[in-house]
Amino acid sequence: MxxxxxxxxxxxxxxxxxxxxxxxxxxxxxxxxxxxxxxxxxxxxxxxxxxxxxxxxxxxxxxxxxxxxxxxxxYREVPPEVRLPVELEVLHQDSDLVVVDKPHFLPTTPGGGYVAESALVRLRNLLDLPELVPIHRLDRMTAGVLLFAANPDTRGKYQQLFEKRAVRKRYEAVAAVRPELDLPRVVNSRMIKSRTYLLAQEVEGDANAQTHVELLQTSDDGGGTLGRYGLEPHTGKTHQLRVHMAALGLGILNDPFYPTLLPQAADDYAKPLQLLARSIAFTDPLSGRQVEYRSGRQLSAFPPA
Structure with missing residues (x-):
């Protein structure tokens, strides 16, 4: 309707x-x-x-x-919101598609205490595109490449790419290193998440979540060895990457949920979750061209050499 x-x-x-x-x-x-x-x-x-x-x-x-x-x-009466001290960057814009580089801490869509302070509302106002809608989502605490549909007439073609898993998504994460762990590997498990429970869970049963995990680089700053990991999800379950990394004993740095749920606390902008949606690649359904959009952000716990 x-x-x-x-x-x-x-x-x-x-x-x-x-x-x-x-x-x-x-x-x-x-x-x-x-x-x-x-x-x-x-x-x-x-x-x-x-x-x-x-x-x-x-x-x-x-x-x-x-x-x-x-x-x-x-219309809901939206209470005043304090602007989050983070900014998003537009990577690509045409009449059908808007691609942005979302920062940590900014939710994709309005929810809870964040309405104006969401990527969707910020972009609608910034670009004067009231019909803009997200094609997929990133967790509030995850940064990186995020796609929005700007044209209601072509929106479905981009949405079908995700429904048919015709999109290649690559993430990076920072976590501890376990030398005894055999990587790269593909993690398969069955995951569930109820509307009444905050966390996603792995349960017995046929696998419905799959992630390719590889160790890209290591660094030792004197406080212990950290790894920069490449993650490629082949499915899109809620918190899938965070759960699969925790299950390997590689909880992502600064994750307040996995492997241990920490007490709720105010956002610490100096310690963002070390998870980044690095790139998205697909065949554009309108032009037929192969395209790839890449985040220019870096994970602060593992800066480039």
Whole structure:
């Protein structure tokens, strides 16, 4: 369903499904009972200003009966956000595709306490592209190459590349070195992640996650030997690279989740997760050309010689 409200300040309107019946006479009464504990005055003001719309674009007023519409759209009141001290870089832009070099700590899309401070919203505002959408995602703590579709008419062709695994993604990570570990190797396991549990887990069963791991370089700064690893995921499970590295006894440096979940703490911008999406390569579905986009970032724990 296409939202009847345009993107505003880089942020999509929120869609809400209404119940067909219940003790609420109007749509506004239902919304107030569900979300009034957060901002009852703001909710009433949005209805009174005519900012709540049905699928057809009809204004949903404070008196609109509950059952008159199944879905409504409205703008969330976004609280002020402190700008994250990180910047993204545009690597490529044309009428169909935008490729960026995402920094650590910046989420791909709005979520939780990050709305304006997401790569998507920043780019929509920076490039004046309200229809921009991500083709894939990177964890907030992971930096590197990230693709966005700029044209709704060609978006599906790029999305299909990822669905068909026709994209070659290469990552780099910094972790300790285990001399006894036989590398390179392919790690296969079955991974699951529930919506109610923070971490991904490896479980018994047929493998659904596969990662090629190799040691590219080592460095000894006197505090121990570190390795720069090349990682190539052949599947795309949540936290796959972090879980597979931890399972090898090679927990990625500065990872607060794996192998041990650390207490929640404020971001330490001096110690980003040492994981970088170095490159993405594929055959462009529009031009037919082989393309590769590479991150220019370096992992701070393993600077170039």
């Amino acid at each position: 296409k939202s009847p409200l345009p993107v505003r300040n880089g942020v999509n309107a929120t869609r809400l499904r209404l119940p067909q019946d219940g003790p609420w006479a109007t749509a506004m009464e239902y919304v107030l009972e569900r979300f009034g504990h957060v901002d009852s005055i703001g909710i009433m003001n949005r209805f009174e200003r005519g900012e709540v719309r049905a699928l057809s674009g009809t204004i949903v007023t404070p008196d609109t009966p509950l059952a008159e519409h199944t879905f409504i759209w409205y």
